[in-house]
Amino acid sequence: MVYRCARCKQVIEIDTEAGGVRCSYCGHRILLKERGATIKRVNAK
Ligand SMILES: [Zn+2]
Secondary structure, eight states: OEETTTOOOEEEEGGGSSSSOOOTTOOOOHHHHHHEOOOOOOOOO
16 A cells, blocks of 8 residues: 655555554654555556
8 A cells, every 4th residue: 555654745655464554754653545656567568
């Protein structure tokens, strides 16, 4: 999942299954779900 930190506004990709959700830049623990930022890989033709 892709989140945006509520404090420093950095975009962070986090696997929420792994446990703690925390900004890796500033350590803030309130992250907002980032919409439309899904990272997808599409095979180029
Ligand atoms: Zn942050």
